[in-house]
Amino acid sequence: MTFGSPWHSALNPAGPQAAHIARLTWILFWTTTAVFVIVLAFLGWALMRGIRRRRASAPPSSEIALTRSVAAGVVLTVFIIIGLLVSSIWTDHLLTSVHASNAISVAVTGHQWWWEVEYEDSTPSQRVRTANEIHIPVGRPVVLKFTSTDVIHSFWAPSLHGKRDLIPGYVTTDWIQADRAGIYRGQCAEFCGKQHAHMAFSVVAEDEARFERWLDAQRALATPPSTEAERKGQEIFLTRTCSACHTVLGTAAHGQVGPDLTHVAARGTIGGGSLTTTHQDLVSWIENSQATKPGNQMPPHSLSPEDLDAVVAYLQNLR
């Protein structure tokens, strides 16, 4: 049985882990529902009998039968608990068993309030850094290595798996796998400060070929500006404060505070999922991101409308 949004629902699994957990969820749900109904039925019976006995001023009844019934109820509870315990531990075992030599490895670092994503590779130039969007190939396990540079965050894409915390000073690992193509939404699940609500990400599961194409494109340096507006935009980007915080590979911008923007236009969203990469949204974000996401680290920028357009034109060219 599945229902719920295909985008982000623990009950509509798109990968093996979420499927294992969903199966356990239904076992737990039906067992506990049955127990609930039975207990309430007994409660209803006891109510009716007790009220009838009051009306009839009935004498006390035998305690022995009652003791046996209660004892039977307790014993039954013990057996149900043991059953649920076994299914829980078995599911846990399934979740941690990954048999794949072809797994890809992705490091995810939490920041207030965005996700830094780095595809690992033994050749440094083949590594890819991006933000808030994780592309994965369908059917291939992905090992995730989590850490945080500031406070504790928690990585959670309900259609794929449960949570894993990102704890400063620790590296925690987990793995995910998508069995069908799609975009799966996720969000930080550990309260991490003012903009905890705007710390979303998406996992884009696509077939192997598309994924490889995407990865190659991400490895490339930034597209050089081609139009007049883009050139002007790049100049503003490099001379104003932008490059102090952001990196655009292939230019002098090497800031490490904010997300890497080398291929920002290839992503769907900015600001931890608060806005999209459309012209209008980019303008509003650069002008005053504090209006959309109060408390985030990017200050407002007073640029003339023309300069703003130029910067946005430059950014939208960074595919």
Add this chain to the structure above:
Amino acid sequence: MNDVRIEGDQYNDALRLKRTWADPTGVVGWFRHIDHKSIGRRYLLTAFIFFLLAGMLAALMRIQLARPDNTFLGPDLYNQIFTMHGTTMMFLFAVPVMQALGVYFVPLMVGARSIAFPRLVAFSYWMFLFGGIFLFVAFFLNAGPDVGWFSYPPLAEQLYAPTKRADIWAQLITFTEVAALAIAVAIITTAFKLRTPGMSLSRMPVFVWAQVVTSFMVIFAMPAIMVASTALILDRLVTTHFFDVEHGGDAPLWQHLFWFFAHPEVYIIFIPGTGLVSTIVSVSSRRPVFGYLAIVVSLAATAFMGFSLWVHHMFATGLPHLGEGFFTAASMMIAIPTGTQVFCWIATMWSGRLKITVPMLWVLGFFFIFIIGGMTGVMVGAVPFDLQAHDTFFVVAHFHYVLIGGAVFPLFAGLYHWMPKITGRMLSERLGTASFWLFFIGFNLTFFPMHILGFEGMPRRVYTYPAETGWGTLNLIASGGAVFLTFGVIVFLIDAIRSLRVGVAAGDNPWEAGTLEWATSSPPPPCNFVDPVTVASGEPLWEDPADRPIVVGLRNDVRDVLVTYVTDASPDHRIEFPEPSVWPLLTAIATSAFFIDSIFTPWAVVYFALPLFVAMTGWFWPKHPGETGTRVWPFRSRMLPKPNEPLPAGAVR
């Protein structure tokens, strides 16, 4: 009972006795009260006011979340509000309100003239009050804590929480720790040493057992949070590095310490609730609760197990799997003692002569809601399931089912059951029923949809959510339910106020209950019992009055209290209890100033030592001989008559 009075016998003059035990009157006198009933009433009322305040904060959150991308509250205010709501409900309502019932009723239920350490109990109240005021003043000055009621570092560290907000949270915890520990000590001592003769441990009412078990949990759980919150303040104030990762500190250490306290905290809240349920089920069924021993053992077992569950709040941190398996087993096992209690209550009703009163209605609501909460509790105990449910609205739904079901419903049941004893007037059956149904329906409308929201990916503690997530409808239903919930509380308040003004006089024992709090007038006199009765069973008022000899040999011109042995409650010795005093208040003021200032400067520890020393010296200053009249004991024998022995001449029957 007082049908025969022996004229002119000054030692049995009820009036004299009442005068001896009465608290001082007047404005100044009000600050010197130490009568456990007076303190208990204040505690109850204050905790209830915090309940209303925290409820208002919850209403604000429900308005904000009613629709997507709402801008009613910004993130800064929302984070303060949800932190305040959780902190207030846990520390200033749920724990204190249950302890308040204990302060008021434990001495009455064990037939004692007073609670043990009455001045300490008064001190506890002042600390609780000042702590609560401190928190809310800070909130209204825009310095309300905003890092969650769990205050995880590094988010709560100086670097990420540079204002005083996190300190205010940590120091509020200190206030409530002190207050709760003081009550715990008083309740354990009262239940163990001040029981009336004949009330062996096996005859002690289940509610008193629940209070004793809870008090032991307070004593074992509070030190963990005391260490943790002190370490956090030290990190923030004098830059120690307990939780500071960059300097070798450890962030998860806080979580272990915090949850080692905060998981038992849940049981501290709901064990008294189960005690209330046992009490009311038994009275309504007109029989002693079925399986008394099983219930008491279950309470103790729950308390023990409650200390081995804390890691189930940390399943997502990536702990070793063997450890996780252990904590899953422990979490699920808690269902066994709790289930045992539920079965015993059902058996009590089944074999009793049941009358559905308003308190019983709230108890039935408890069954429905608490069992759902227990079931989801078993679910979140399973590690894989918890990885999905953790920190989502599923958990919000779960613990509201447990805490409102397990504590607030029994509390309302308890208020309808015991308010007649406290005020001497009955509450309205009609308004009580209306209040129940509004609250019950509103509760389920508000919190049931949250289970589904959790599955659909909505995390907790988000101040808003985008429309495209599809969470709007369920959130709107939840917010609509909160309206019913609010009206349920309003109807209760109307009922309470109405009852105080025009309520029907309750009489000594309106429910025909069997326990000792009903063996005295409503409200009870300052001395609780003019003639303390001895008991020969768990429900002495259901026995033949001839089997209830009274206690004699206690002076009525000083606060004479009978101390008995722990197990069989046979008389041990008498002790003279302290007089009303303003020193507990002054000590609380000095302690509060010390606590509050120490979030600004470590030197507070040094210079507030002096006023504290002065206040405590005043408190413990020995009495002059003769200050309270003669010190010579006028009776020949200090021993009391055994139950069923003929009374000495002059005793009042």
